[in-house]
Amino acid sequence: MVFNTTLTPSLYDAMYPATDFSSLSWLEQQWVSWYVTIGNPVLATGLMSFLLHEVVYFGRSIPWIIIDAMPYFRKWKLQPNKIPTPKEQWECTKQVLFSHFTIELPLIWLFHPTAEALGMQTHQVPFPSLKTMAPQVFLFFVFEDFFHFVAHQALHYGPLYKHIHKIHHKYSAPFGLAAEYAHPAEVFILGAGTILGPLIYCFFTQNLHIITVYLWIVLRLFQAIDAHSGYDFPWSLHNILPFWSGAEHHDFHHMAFVNNYSTSFRWWDRIFGTDDKYREYRAKVKAAKKAMKNASADDVKKLEQKLMDEVKAEGLRAEAEVENYKLKMN
Numbered sequence: 001m002v003f004n005t006t007l008t009p010s011l012y013d014a015m016y017p018a019t020d021f022s023s024l025s026w027l028e029q030q031w032v033s034w035y036v037t038i039g040n041p042v043l044a045t046g047l048m049s050f051l052l053h054e055v056v057y058f059g060r061s062i063p064w065i066i067i068d069a070m071p072y073f074r075k076w077k078l079q080p081n082k083i084p085t086p087k088e089q090w091e092c093t094k095q096v097l098f099s100h101f102t103i104e105l106p107l108i109w110l111f112h113p114t115a116e117a118l119g120m121q122t123h124q125v126p127f128p129s130l131k132t133m134a135p136q137v138f139l140f141f142v143f144e145d146f147f148h149f150v151a152h153q154a155l156h157y158g159p160l161y162k163h164i165h166k167i168h169h170k171y172s173a174p175f176g177l178a179a180e181y182a183h184p185a186e187v188f189i190l191g192a193g194t195i196l197g198p199l200i201y202c203f204f205t206q207n208l209h210i211i212t213v214y215l216w217i218v219l220r221l222f223q224a225i226d227a228h229s230g231y232d233f234p235w236s237l238h239n240i241l242p243f244w245s246g247a248e249h250h251d252f253h254h255m256a257f258v259n260n261y262s263t264s265f266r267w268w269d270r271i272f273g274t275d276d277k278y279r280e281y282r283a284k285v286k287a288a289k290k291a292m293k294n295a296s297a298d299d300v301k302k303l304e305q306k307l308m309d310e311v312k313a314e315g316l317r318a319e320a321e322v323e324n325y326k327l328k329m330n
């Protein structure tokens with residue numbers, strides 16, 4: 001890209017003093033161009049953050065919509081008798097868009113001033129190396145996972161569940177688009193886990209570029225959408241990295257209402273024993289499949305469905321108990 005620095009010389013001088021543009025990568029050049037074209041860093045960061053979220057969220061959801069429409073993939077569906085209808089998916093999309101435009105869009109203008117106040121690099125180039133970014137992103141994953149593990153359990157406490165988290169549990173068999181289907185207060189509370197990690201890290205180290213935060217947010221969106229997809233493939237990440245949560249872990253949370261409160265990793269649920277019912281269910285399915293080695297595929301499916309229905313019925317009882325918390329206290 002050829003930069004016409006005579007057009008807005010003051011902006012180039014102010015934002016990129018002594019920068020050798022020819023040494024920049026293609027992406028870094030686009031970055032410079034974006035900030036100079038918009039001409040207002042608060043607007044440039046805010047707009048880019050919002051667009052990135054929309055493009056990645058809906059972009060990543062599209063393959064799952066297609067997969068749901070193709071019976072071929074049904075054999076890997078965790079709850080095969082629960083395929084979301086187009087109407088359900090559309091209702092969910094409208095709700096997610098509504099909260100993106102009414103909650104996220106007004107708040108996003110605070111992102112640039114907050115980031116700059118904490119010393120985060122924003123418009124600056126060049127970007128940090130992958131060697132710098134990778135451990136930072138890993139730390140954000142660990143921080144968010146623990147934050148979510150604690151905050152999510154708090155949201156299962158009677159009054160908080162009834163007034164806030166119940167919306168997210170509308171779908172006992174979730175699908176990709178439902179990842180952010182939640183009460184605005186929940187989006188705010190659990191979203192804090194995603195954004196606080198980078199802000200705290202930046203405050204203490206003074207060494208963070210917003211491009212690293214964007215990489216983290218893209219990966220976090222992939223994690224959240226895939227965890228809600230409802231599919232467990234032989235090539236799903238948790239089959240390669242056993243401590244990765246994935247859909248197989250979070251789908252159970254929606255089906256059973258209890259257990260599996262974390263997002264990315266399985267370790268906290270394992271350490272604190274909040275995966276006891278999940279492991280019991282998995283063991284039952286495994287034992288049943290072993291015992292029915294010679295039975296027809298249909299009979300195995302029927303038994304699996306029966307075990308699922310039991311967990312689901314137990315989950316409905318547990319949910320009613322949480323919702324009636326106040327009544328029980330009186």
Ligand SMILES: [Zn+2]
Nearest residue numbers: 152156165253
């Ligand atoms: Zn929950």
Ligand SMILES: [Zn+2]
Nearest residue numbers: 168174228250
């Ligand atoms: Zn969920």
